[in-house]
Amino acid sequence: MASVHKKKLKIYSGIFGGGLSRSQGKRLLRLCGVILCFILLFSIWSDIFKTLLPTLSRSHFGFKMGNIAPARLLDNETSNVSELSENDNVNDTKMSFQPEDNSATFHEEEQLCRKVGPHYGDNCDFEGDIRVQANSATIYVFKPKQNISKSWNIKPYVRWYAPNVRNWTVKLIGGNDKHKNLIPKCTHNHNDPAILYSMSGYIVNYYHSFSDFLFPLYTVCFGFHRDVHFLASDFVWWLNGKFHEVIESLTRHQVIDIDNENGQVHCYPKIVAGLKNPNLVIEQSEQKYETGASMLNFKKLIRRAYSLPRQKAMESIQGQKPPIPHLLIISRKRTRVLTNEGKISEAANELGFEVVTADPDTLTVSAFAQLVNSCDLMMGIHGAALTNMIFLPDNAVLLQILPFGEIDNFGRLYFGNPTVGMNIRYLEYKITTEESSLSQQYSTDDPVLSDPMSIHKKGWETIYSVYLENQNVTVNLGRFKDTLVQAKNLLS
Numbered sequence: 001m002a003s004v005h006k007k008k009l010k011i012y013s014g015i016f017g018g019g020l021s022r023s024q025g026k027r028l029l030r031l032c033g034v035i036l037c038f039i040l041l042f043s044i045w046s047d048i049f050k051t052l053l054p055t056l057s058r059s060h061f062g063f064k065m066g067n068i069a070p071a072r073l074l075d076n077e078t079s080n081v082s083e084l085s086e087n088d089n090v091n092d093t094k095m096s097f098q099p100e101d102n103s104a105t106f107h108e109e110e111q112l113c114r115k116v117g118p119h120y121g122d123n124c125d126f127e128g129d130i131r132v133q134a135n136s137a138t139i140y141v142f143k144p145k146q147n148i149s150k151s152w153n154i155k156p157y158v159r160w161y162a163p164n165v166r167n168w169t170v171k172l173i174g175g176n177d178k179h180k181n182l183i184p185k186c187t188h189n190h191n192d193p194a195i196l197y198s199m200s201g202y203i204v205n206y207y208h209s210f211s212d213f214l215f216p217l218y219t220v221c222f223g224f225h226r227d228v229h230f231l232a233s234d235f236v237w238w239l240n241g242k243f244h245e246v247i248e249s250l251t252r253h254q255v256i257d258i259d260n261e262n263g264q265v266h267c268y269p270k271i272v273a274g275l276k277n278p279n280l281v282i283e284q285s286e287q288k289y290e291t292g293a294s295m296l297n298f299k300k301l302i303r304r305a306y307s308l309p310r311q312k313a314m315e316s317i318q319g320q321k322p323p324i325p326h327l328l329i330i331s332r333k334r335t336r337v338l339t340n341e342g343k344i345s346e347a348a349n350e351l352g353f354e355v356v357t358a359d360p361d362t363l364t365v366s367a368f369a370q371l372v373n374s375c376d377l378m379m380g381i382h383g384a385a386l387t388n389m390i391f392l393p394d395n396a397v398l399l400q401i402l403p404f405g406e407i408d409n410f411g412r413l414y415f416g417n418p419t420v421g422m423n424i425r426y427l428e429y430k431i432t433t434e435e436s437s438l439s440q441q442y443s444t445d446d447p448v449l450s451d452p453m454s455i456h457k458k459g460w461e462t463i464y465s466v467y468l469e470n471q472n473v474t475v476n477l478g479r480f481k482d483t484l485v486q487a488k489n490l491l492s
């Protein structure tokens with residue numbers, strides 16, 4: 001976008017360039033200022049629309065503009081971990097990873113484009129003469145010394161089942177000069193390597209922004225020391241802006257909206273297509289490929305990117321001694337509302353916490369990061385906003401309130417499991433039927449209350465609408481205090 005504006009500015013200074021008196025010049029300048037403002041506003045607006053419209057029309061998974069806020073978990077994976085493995089029973093080699101030439105027994109190449117993990121996406125890694133042609137969504141890998149040619153269809157996203165991800169083809173072209181005309185000519189030569197990823201799928205959801213995009217991107221580009229080009233397919237302008245602090249700490253180059261590089265062929269000495277390590281943990285099986293990337297190092301990077309001052313919890317901020325534990329209550333306003341958060345706040349206060357209640361939707365990522373980093377305990381009902389735990393200082397505590405409905409498994413998968421790598425402590429508070437608004441919405445013998453697993457059998461949409469979209473929580477203060485005491489003991 002920046003380049004578009006620069007062009008416009010140039011044109012205007014060209015038109016009104018010379019031959020004016022001073023006052024004429026001043027008036028004209030003022031007028032130009034106004035016109036320019038309109039032009040800028042208009043082009044920003046139309047850019048937003050250009051990016052949003054295709055995204056919105058493509059999203060058949062129920063997003064409305066207002067819901068882009070970090071409130072929804074709509075990944076299928078959330079339905080049930082074991083359910084998901086059934087979905088995943090598709091043959092590994094069959095999914096989107098389709099080697100064309102099966103007769104080839106070139107094991108070295110098999111390793112170059114592979115599926116990562118049982119239900120995750122494609123990840124390819126090539127060095128040499130790499131040419132990325134935007135129009136055809138093709139990556140050419142020219143290997144003059146080999147007499148083998150082969151191609152793969154890939155989706156450069158960490159979850160193979162993610163919707164709306166542009167397909168890419170990787171063409172390995174071996175052999176002599178007679179094949180040379182099969183590969184396009186470079187229009188841009190780059191010395192740094194490239195990483196290709198999609199910004200579609202689930203990443204508008206705040207959890208997935210980190211779990212499917214930023215953290216996987218970090219693990220893949222670790223070691224490049226920012227000397228790497230990001231090629232974003234399915235580019236989403238505002239998401240790129242929303243996380244610019246993190247993206248800029250991963251690359252020194254401007255992100256390329258690769259799908260719109262019409263007629264261009266970008267050439268690189270190395271390319272990684274597709275990311276790996278979703279769910280905010282580094283896959284155990286993957287460790288041998290890693291070169292020191294870890295969640296702790298990612299947290300360090302995040303702390304630098306947002307200038308977060310506190311590395312350790314309970315370190316006194318303004319020389320208070322002994323330090324007072326600070327509690328952040330994540331407030332939700334529409335769904336999964338904690339109806340008595342005021343009472344909880346009072347109770348926590350009596351227990352010696354300094355309490356702040358905040359709704360992440362009302363602040364920028366950076367401002368919310370500052371707030372989270374100033375706290376020692378963060379609590380909230382299961383939901384994407386808990387992803388903000390990434391900004392907590394080491395040794396802090398995350399307390400997840402699990403709503404009614406047997407959704408503990410994915411609550412733990414998404415927010416419990418990553419706490420280990422983040423060096424924070426994890427507590428959960430599982431509510432009883434009485435603490436759920438569902439106990440007023442349904443009779444006790446309704447399957448929603450008496451047999452949640454029968455609701456699970458109806459699929460993710462139903463689970464989501466019954467247990468996640470239409471349930472508020474009023475915690476039992478007596479019972480909840482025990483958990484707060486537990487958190488306080490962990491912190492002292």
Ligand SMILES: *[C@@H]1O[C@H](CO)[C@@H](O)[C@H](O)[C@H]1NC(C)=O
Pocket residue numbers: 061074075076087460
């Ligand atoms: C979840 O998986 C089911 C079954 O595989 C599928 O029908 C459904 O469309 C998926 N939902 C989403 C949101 O991906």
Ligand SMILES: *[C@@H]1O[C@H](CO)[C@@H](O)[C@H](O)[C@H]1NC(C)=O
Pocket residue numbers: 091092093
């Ligand atoms: C998976 O693919 C392999 C190799 O093509 C084949 O031998 C195996 O039977 C397949 N398994 C299933 C479950 O389709």
Ligand SMILES: *[C@@H]1O[C@H](CO)[C@@H](O)[C@H](O)[C@H]1NC(C)=O
Pocket residue numbers: 147
């Ligand atoms: C590839 O190279 C091998 C060994 O040099 C040779 O036997 C084979 O015929 C070559 N294949 C092609 C298609 O050129």
Ligand SMILES: *[C@@H]1O[C@H](CO)[C@@H](O)[C@H](O)[C@H]1NC(C)=O
Pocket residue numbers: 096153164165166167
């Ligand atoms: C991507 O390729 C798969 C088959 O490999 C196909 O089923 C799917 O429709 C393609 N998606 C798009 C968006 O073209």
Ligand SMILES: *[C@@H]1O[C@H](CO)[C@@H](O)[C@H](O)[C@H]1NC(C)=O
Pocket residue numbers: 080081082083409453456457
């Ligand atoms: C969810 O996972 C549990 C534990 O593996 C399993 O017992 C249960 O049947 C699963 N639920 C569904 C709906 O598949």
Ligand SMILES: *[C@@H]1O[C@H](CO)[C@@H](O)[C@H](O)[C@H]1NC(C)=O
Pocket residue numbers: 333334335336337437469470471472
């Ligand atoms: C939950 O609370 C919100 C805000 O008070 C309210 O709008 C919503 O209707 C409530 N939902 C249920 C299921 O009670």
